[in-house]
Amino acid sequence: MKSKFYKKSNKAALWGFLFLLLFFPLACKSAPPAVSGSRSVTGALRGYETIVAENTLSLYPEMVGKSPGMVIRLSMLDVPEQESVNKFIPDALYQGKSLIEYADEKIHSYDTKYIAMRDVAAKFPDMSNDVLNWHYSEVYTLDAGTPKLAVVSLDKEYYTGGAHGMKQKDYFVFDLEEKRQLALKDVIRGETFDQLDDHVEAALRTLMEIPDWIPLTERGFFDNSIEKMEDFFLNPQGLGFQWDPYEIAPYVMGTLEVVIPYKDIEELFTPRGLVLVAELRR
Numbered sequence: 001m002k003s004k005f006y007k008k009s010n011k012a013a014l015w016g017f018l019f020l021l022l023f024f025p026l027a028c029k030s031a032p033p034a035v036s037g038s039r040s041v042t043g044a045l046r047g048y049e050t051i052v053a054e055n056t057l058s059l060y061p062e063m064v065g066k067s068p069g070m071v072i073r074l075s076m077l078d079v080p081e082q083e084s085v086n087k088f089i090p091d092a093l094y095q096g097k098s099l100i101e102y103a104d105e106k107i108h109s110y111d112t113k114y115i116a117m118r119d120v121a122a123k124f125p126d127m128s129n130d131v132l133n134w135h136y137s138e139v140y141t142l143d144a145g146t147p148k149l150a151v152v153s154l155d156k157e158y159y160t161g162g163a164h165g166m167k168q169k170d171y172f173v174f175d176l177e178e179k180r181q182l183a184l185k186d187v188i189r190g191e192t193f194d195q196l197d198d199h200v201e202a203a204l205r206t207l208m209e210i211p212d213w214i215p216l217t218e219r220g221f222f223d224n225s226i227e228k229m230e231d232f233f234l235n236p237q238g239l240g241f242q243w244d245p246y247e248i249a250p251y252v253m254g255t256l257e258v259v260i261p262y263k264d265i266e267e268l269f270t271p272r273g274l275v276l277v278a279e280l281r282r
Helices: 081-086 088-093 099-115 117-123 190-208 262-268 271-280
Strands: 003-008 049-058 069-078 134-145 149-159 166-175 232-235 238-243 256-261
Touching (some): 069 088, 088 149, 149 232, 149 271, 166 238
Antiparallel strands (some): 134 149, 232 238
16 A cells, blocks of 8 residues: 655745555555645745645455545645754644654554445445545645744544535644744633633624524524634734534534634733734734
């Protein structure tokens, strides 16, 4: 089984570099790397590169062209040698593993789950191929960058059987001077969290066009009070929060995301938070 790695620089050139990884003694067809245009990374993280790992696996290799299959694609951020001072960022993104170790384990895990579907399909011969065509992707993106701050998002999209696929999103906010990932309490004063909750609920009501006097549960939410999430982000417009399907509302309501303007919550920020935000808003 072949897993393909290739690297794209932020200068719109492909850095040809392939790693051949063997996970199982099974035949499979690997699609050629699909190279797309590379994006430009600015600010303090100018040197970042995008590393792509992908793998295609046929459930029944002997059924050439007719077998259901699974495609895994990981688009990850890497730090070049000259930016080793910021190595703490990929350490946080990839749970302390090297980028290749992380991709290795992720692909191996999903390959194992998918191969196990052979036994399941054998017990249910009428199972549709649609249910057996799986996909999994992760895309790491640098959303904002200044000499002091970096905001990275992780978009996951996958289908592993069932009624529909799923999407998930996570944010990582990094202080480049203090060399650490920030928690919400690092930018918002803890004693003001209740006030922040009120702003979050108001922003969601505005997004979904729900008047103050109507309980949120009457418009599909699971609860009438919406609290902020630890999974926050910062952008030039404000402080943002995001909820995946099923976190606070049904799948049909999709991904929910709000951004609270800085002018509405400036007094809630910590001194360090104000410093980071000031540079981001320039």
